[in-house]
Amino acid sequence: MEIRGKVHEIGDVQQVTDTFKKRDLIVQYAENPQFVEYIRFEATQDRTTLFDNLSVGDEVEVSFNLRGRPWTNRDGVTSYFNSLVAWRVAKVTSEPVAGGAQSASNSQSFTPPPTVDISAEDGKDDDLPF
Structure with a gap:
């Protein structure tokens, strides 16, 4: 799964235990700008370095796995927890790379088509119905 947002x-x-460490990343996700969501991703073990080169305000694309697990308390009541485990984080850039190619992290961005001058052939009637 992937989402794009801004690092919040x-x-x-x-260091949770002697052998387990984790790190959180909070991303502002504004699919609907009126209702901004704050999504918590986590990285564990060696992947905690994924967030080292990020800064608050960076536009990023986060690739993650959805994990879920049950937990039963002392009274026998079971609760369920979900985690969003990040495995790749790429900064989203809008600047082209040398040679006119776009970076891989921006491969899905929209590039408008070139402008066409439709008035180049003056004197010809337009037969479009609108």
């Missing part, structure tokens, strides 16, 4: 917060690396 970058957490510190948390």
